[in-house]
Amino acid sequence: MIDTTKNITYENIVNHEIFEKYKEYCTRGKGLDKLLRENGTGRFCGNDPTQVLLVIKELLGVKCKKVLEIGVLHGGSMILLQNSDYKSDFVGLDCFTYYGLNKDPHSNVIVSKENAEKNIKKFNKKGHTFTLIECNSQSKEIEKKLIEEYNNFDLIFIDGDHSFEGCQKDFTLAVKLSHPGTIIVFDNFSCLGSIVKKNDLNVKKAVMEHPSLNLFRQVGKFGKKGKEDLFVIEKI
Numbered sequence: 001m002i003d004t005t006k007n008i009t010y011e012n013i014v015n016h017e018i019f020e021k022y023k024e025y026c027t028r029g030k031g032l033d034k035l036l037r038e039n040g041t042g043r044f045c046g047n048d049p050t051q052v053l054l055v056i057k058e059l060l061g062v063k064c065k066k067v068l069e070i071g072v073l074h075g076g077s078m079i080l081l082q083n084s085d086y087k088s089d090f091v092g093l094d095c096f097t098y099y100g101l102n103k104d105p106h107s108n109v110i111v112s113k114e115n116a117e118k119n120i121k122k123f124n125k126k127g128h129t130f131t132l133i134e135c136n137s138q139s140k141e142i143e144k145k146l147i148e149e150y151n152n153f154d155l156i157f158i159d160g161d162h163s164f165e166g167c168q169k170d171f172t173l174a175v176k177l178s179h180p181g182t183i184i185v186f187d188n189f190s191c192l193g194s195i196v197k198k199n200d201l202n203v204k205k206a207v208m209e210h211p212s213l214n215l216f217r218q219v220g221k222f223g224k225k226g227k228e229d230l231f232v233i234e235k236i
């Protein structure tokens with residue numbers, strides 16, 4: 001039995017019962033991805049080991065009151081996190097134009113706030129509260145709004161603009177909205193290549209060269225060796 005009062009560590013994450021239990025739920029083409037695709041309302045852009053997000057939420061327990069997601073798309077990762085019994089208030093940011101396209105080329109579904117909202121409402125069985133904000137996460141307006149109206153997030157998932165500059169800006173925003181103990185999770189960490197444009201994925205470089213990285217403790221990387229999808233850090 002894992003002691004949930006322990007720190008968020010690599011071992012506590014991979015040895016948590018939810019890690020195995022939710023693996024299939026997060027596998028592309030199965031679980032949540034299948035559910036979203038079969039309902040014709042999108043897809044889940046997660047992948048084994050995206051279940052790490054839910055494990056972290058469970059390990060944070062009642063301390064996890066506020067969750068921020070940058071890059072909501074069709075709502076998949078927010079739905080995953082809302083499987084948690086520990087109720088949280090979620091804020092999701094997305095420009096809802098899949099990298100300049102109005103249709104998500106991987107599901108052929110039009111990307112919109114309404115669609116994401118519909119999906120999240122449908123699967124949110126545990127009564128979490130959530131707000132989706134259509135915006136560019138890198139704008140000064142959204143920074144001001146988040147600082148004034150929300151701030152102090154306990155868990156932040158960064159899965160928006162994966163370019164070097166965009167990811168650095170999202171990290172800078174996350175630093176401003178965090179407190180000691182806040183967990184930040186970066187998606188597509190070790191992937192190189194493109195989402196839409198060639199060489200658009202530059203998350204690792206953006207994070208490792210960010211001047212605020214030294215304010216954080218590195219929890220670990222999750223995924224296939226050398227191609228880890230997720231990178232998790234905790235504010236000291």
Ligand SMILES: C[S@@+](CC[C@H](N)C(=O)[O-])C[C@H]1O[C@@H](n2cnc3c(N)ncnc32)[C@H](O)[C@@H]1O
Nearest residue numbers: 045071073076077094095097098136137160161
């Ligand atoms: C990889 S998808 C997110 C997948 C999602 N987390 C899931 O669970 O399926 C990235 C999303 O980030 C959004 N995005 C990219 N750049 C952005 C920006 N600067 N501001 C807000 N959203 C952005 C895209 O529109 C897209 O919907």
